[in-house]
Amino acid sequence: MEKAEALAYALRLLSQRAMSRARLREKLLGRFPEGEVERVLARLEELGYLDDRAFAEAFVAARRKYGPHKLRHLLRAQGVAEEVVEEALAAYGEEENLEAALRVLRRYSRRQDKAKAVRFLQGRGFPLSVALEAYRLVKEEESG
Numbered sequence: 001m002e003k004a005e006a007l008a009y010a011l012r013l014l015s016q017r018a019m020s021r022a023r024l025r026e027k028l029l030g031r032f033p034e035g036e037v038e039r040v041l042a043r044l045e046e047l048g049y050l051d052d053r054a055f056a057e058a059f060v061a062a063r064r065k066y067g068p069h070k071l072r073h074l075l076r077a078q079g080v081a082e083e084v085v086e087e088a089l090a091a092y093g094e095e096e097n098l099e100a101a102l103r104v105l106r107r108y109s110r111r112q113d114k115a116k117a118v119r120f121l122q123g124r125g126f127p128l129s130v131a132l133e134a135y136r137l138v139k140e141e142e143s144g
Contacts (some may be wrong), residue, residue: 006032006040011049020055021045022079056080058089064100068092070125094130101126101134112140 010028013019019027021041028037044050059078068089074078075085099119111117115136121131 005045009043010040014044014049018026018055018058019050020075020080021050021052021076024050026079050081052084053087056084057091062090062093064096065104066124067097067101067121067130069127073125097130098128098133098137101130102137105134105138111135120137 008027009029009031010024013027016038024044025037033094036078055078056140059075063071066074070084071089071092073081075088076082080088093112101124104124104126105111105117105121108117108120110120117135117138118128118131121134122128126134
């Protein structure tokens with residue numbers, strides 16, 4: 001009976017929002033014994049309802065307002081394994097990175113101040129080189 005309860009609870013949580021294995025494990029451990037939790041997690045993985053690779057890829061795709069440094073930090077906080085994080089970010093190439101930085105900077109109200117604009121982009125997780133290039137391109141757009 002407990003297994004059915006744990007599985008139903010896990011499915012209910014996953015229907016509300018996608019989660020990493022570690023995050024779901026944490027939530028389940030608050031209600032069910034560890035052995036039961038591990039069996040439920042294994043079953044969800046078998047069924048394809050729990051997949052950290054798919055979770056990480058979707059997480060990155062949904063957060064294009066952040067650079068790779070911030071995304072790496074956020075995924076690690078979700079308990080995603082380092083190798084999975086790096087695979088998900090590998091698709092986040094230099095060109096996509098610059099495009100995302102440009103989108104963010106175009107909406108930033110204080111983009112006239114180079115130091116503030118670059119710091120803002122770095123705070124969003126973009127590397128310094130990308131932040132500087134985005135600033136240069138936005139300035140070109142605005143002047144030309």
